[in-house]
Amino acid sequence: MAGVTVSAVRKRYGSVETIHGVDFSIADGEFVVFVGPSGCGKSTLLRMIAGLEDISGGEISIGSRVVNDVDPSDRGTAMVFQSYALYPHMTVAQNLSFGLRMNGNPAADTERRVAEAARILRIEPLLDRRPKALSGGQRQRVAIGRAIVRKPEVFLFDEPLSNLDAELRVQMRIEIARLHSELGTTMIYVTHDQTEAMTMADRIVVLRAGRVEQIGAPLDLYDNPVNQFVAGFIGSPRMNFLAAESLGGGRLKLPNQGGAEIGLAAAQGLAAGQKAVLGIRPEHFAAAGQGNCDLHLAIDVAEHLGATSYLYANTKVGEPVVVQAAAVRSAHAGDRVAVSIPAARAYLFDPNGARRA
Amino acid sequence: MMRSKSSRRFWRQVVIHAIMGPLALIWLFPLWMMAVFSTMPENGIFSPDIELLPSDQFWVNFQALQAETGFLRTLFVSVLVALISTVLSVMLTSMAGWALVRYQFRGKILVTALIFGTMTLPYFVVVVPQFIMVARDLGLSNTWVALIVPPLFNSLGVLFMRQAFSMMPRELFDAAQIEGVKEWQIFTRVALPLAKPTLAALAIILFLASWNNYLWPLLIASEPTMMTAPVALGTLIGVNRVSWASIMTGAVLLTLPMVIVFIFLQRFFMAGITTGAVK
Numbered sequence: 001m002a003g004v005t006v007s008a009v010r011k012r013y014g015s016v017e018t019i020h021g022v023d024f025s026i027a028d029g030e031f032v033v034f035v036g037p038s039g040c041g042k043s044t045l046l047r048m049i050a051g052l053e054d055i056s057g058g059e060i061s062i063g064s065r066v067v068n069d070v071d072p073s074d075r076g077t078a079m080v081f082q083s084y085a086l087y088p089h090m091t092v093a094q095n096l097s098f099g100l101r102m103n104g105n106p107a108a109d110t111e112r113r114v115a116e117a118a119r120i121l122r123i124e125p126l127l128d129r130r131p132k133a134l135s136g137g138q139r140q141r142v143a144i145g146r147a148i149v150r151k152p153e154v155f156l157f158d159e160p161l162s163n164l165d166a167e168l169r170v171q172m173r174i175e176i177a178r179l180h181s182e183l184g185t186t187m188i189y190v191t192h193d194q195t196e197a198m199t200m201a202d203r204i205v206v207l208r209a210g211r212v213e214q215i216g217a218p219l220d221l222y223d224n225p226v227n228q229f230v231a232g233f234i235g236s237p238r239m240n241f242l243a244a245e246s247l248g249g250g251r252l253k254l255p256n257q258g259g260a261e262i263g264l265a266a267a268q269g270l271a272a273g274q275k276a277v278l279g280i281r282p283e284h285f286a287a288a289g290q291g292n293c294d295l296h297l298a299i300d301v302a303e304h305l306g307a308t309s310y311l312y313a314n315t316k317v318g319e320p321v322v323v324q325a326a327a328v329r330s331a332h333a334g335d336r337v338a339v340s341i342p343a344a345r346a347y348l349f350d351p352n353g354a355r356r357a
Numbered sequence: 358m359m360r361s362k363s364s365r366r367f368w369r370q371v372v373i374h375a376i377m378g379p380l381a382l383i384w385l386f387p388l389w390m391m392a393v394f395s396t397m398p399e400n401g402i403f404s405p406d407i408e409l410l411p412s413d414q415f416w417v418n419f420q421a422l423q424a425e426t427g428f429l430r431t432l433f434v435s436v437l438v439a440l441i442s443t444v445l446s447v448m449l450t451s452m453a454g455w456a457l458v459r460y461q462f463r464g465k466i467l468v469t470a471l472i473f474g475t476m477t478l479p480y481f482v483v484v485v486p487q488f489i490m491v492a493r494d495l496g497l498s499n500t501w502v503a504l505i506v507p508p509l510f511n512s513l514g515v516l517f518m519r520q521a522f523s524m525m526p527r528e529l530f531d532a533a534q535i536e537g538v539k540e541w542q543i544f545t546r547v548a549l550p551l552a553k554p555t556l557a558a559l560a561i562i563l564f565l566a567s568w569n570n571y572l573w574p575l576l577i578a579s580e581p582t583m584m585t586a587p588v589a590l591g592t593l594i595g596v597n598r599v600s601w602a603s604i605m606t607g608a609v610l611l612t613l614p615m616v617i618v619f620i621f622l623q624r625f626f627m628a629g630i631t632t633g634a635v636k
Contacts, residue, residue, distance in 0.1 A: 047531075050531075050535060051535075052531050052534065052535070071537075072534050072535045073534065073535060073536065073537030073538075074537075077535065078535065078536075079531070079532065079535050081528040081531070081532060082528075083526055083528050085526065085528035085529050085531065085532040087529065087533075087547055088551065089550045089551060098533070098536065098538070098546075099533070099536025099537055099538055100536075102533075102536070102537070102538040102539070102542050102546070103536075103537045103538075146532070146536075150536065
């Protein structure tokens with residue numbers, strides 16, 4: 001087993017730089033998730049760790065070894081791909097054993113490892129089938145099995161659940177988490193789904209446009225995002241962002257919300273007239289009168305999920321507000337509702353996105 | 358609703374068959390006459406009453422053909438050349454296609470353009486310098502090497518294989534690479550098995566091209582022992598006399614194996630035709 005250290009790593013395609021000097025380290029046995037929107041460079045970063053992409057600058061170490069120039073097969077990694085990448089002309093058993101056979105691993109050991117992986121992933125009955133005869137979830141299990149037989153020091157997952165339906169995704173999420181606790185191996189997992197990131201990771205690396213925005217434990221990122229991007233990306237539904245204008249003395253006016261006012265400690269340093277962005281998570285609204293700033297909202301869409309309801313309001317004003325309310329079954333489109341922002345739950349950001357604490 | 362749909366389909370089929378049937382007959386008529394002429398005596402072919410049904414002279418005509426050209430040996434040369442060319446050409450073009458898909462190298466676009474650019478050159482433009490190079494400069498006339506090697510590098514084949522490999526998900530090869538599978542093994546154990554339909558189609562096309570090749574063997578292999586079957590048939594057209602019955606008999610013997618191959622492998626053949634267009 002081994003940790004992974006990424007130091008000042010860059011990636012350039014011609015004159016275009018897509019990864020701009022990324023630094024972080026992953027402890028031995030840790031489960032780290034790279035998360036970010038499409039095109040943020042998370043898969044490129046994973047492929048650079050795997051050795052499938054050259055790096056244009058910096059250093060990648062796995063364990064105590066710098067692996068910049070080490071062949072992908074010698075890095076001690078195994079990768080699970082989004083498309084499963086199973087060899088369609090081979091049976092499941094042949095898929096699992098292919099790499100070992102090609103490398104001249106003793107047949108008895110190969111057989112033992114395949115049987116062990118099949119047992120761990122509960123795919124023994126599928127060993128003689130071809131990939132086309134498997135369901136999506138079974139294929140993904142085989143893909144993971146192919147990684148397991150290598151006994152890697154680091155598992156790399158590139159959006160492995162994206163092709164599965166919602167129910168299967170939840171199931172496989174649990175399987176991968178179980179696998180991690182069973183094997184105790186370092187795992188790096190790429191996803192654009194923040195729910196996967198929140199539920200599986202020991203730590204999350206949030207990426208945007210080839211830069212690390214924040215690294216931390218899931219709840220740290222949720223509670224203390226360093227900027228507006230992270231605040232918006234972590235949490236579902238995403239955080240509401242309301243335009244704010246300082247009145248001086250720590251008080252803010254919300255011009256798009258009927259001129260409502262609120263006092264925030266984070267706004268103390270703002271001069272009167274200075275612009276800012278106030279953030280409030282949908283689940284943090286209080287009932288009207290019970291917070292520090294009441295908002296009067298016109299509901300455009302109401303989604304009732306049973307245990308909870310999402311009210312989408314003020315979309316016509318151009319500054320939509322989403323409110324998560326437990327069991328507000330009576331609210332419907334066209335209704336008006338009043339909610340309140342508790343100052344202790346509000347976040348304040350500069351117009352450039354940086355958090356004001 | 359269902360009935361009108363199926364009756365529409367029925368009438369569409371009637372119209373298509375009404376058009377295609379006569380066209381097929383027009384196309385097949387010369388082939389049929391070739392078969393008929395191969396069974397007639399020499400003077401019967403030019404008789405004023407055209408015979409549409411076969412006669413009984415095939416064996417006599419074949420014996421004359423064999424006596425005039427040693428046809429069985431030329432047939433053996435043709436089969437050998439076509440088989441070896443096909444195997445080598447499939448190997449060569451698939452490796453070239455693989456390289457064009459898998460590797461990034463300086464001048465890749467130029468190399469690709471040059472390879473495919475040769476497809477636009479008429480064969481007759483190439484054949485004279487090729488002959489001068491092989492026969493005069495290398496002195497390889499009447500050798501197996503000269504007969505087989507020059508036509509081996511087939512740019513259409515490279516295009517076929519490049520298309521086939523580029524359609525395969527890159528992740529398959531990435532997965533194998535991470536597993537420590539050598540590049541040659543990735544090519545032979547992963548890529549080629551997945552390209553089987555294209556390989557089969559390409560093999561048929563290349564075999565046909567070699568089987569039907571007339572000009573190059575005519576130029577480079579003039580000795581009777583090195584002569585291919587089409588060239589041998591060509592020798593029957595003399596200044597004063599043309600042995601039509603023998604030519605027709607030889608033509609039937611040349612065509613027959615191809616018809617059989619086509620009937621059994623037409624699925625792959627059609628796949629080959631549509632590969633470039635659809636994929």
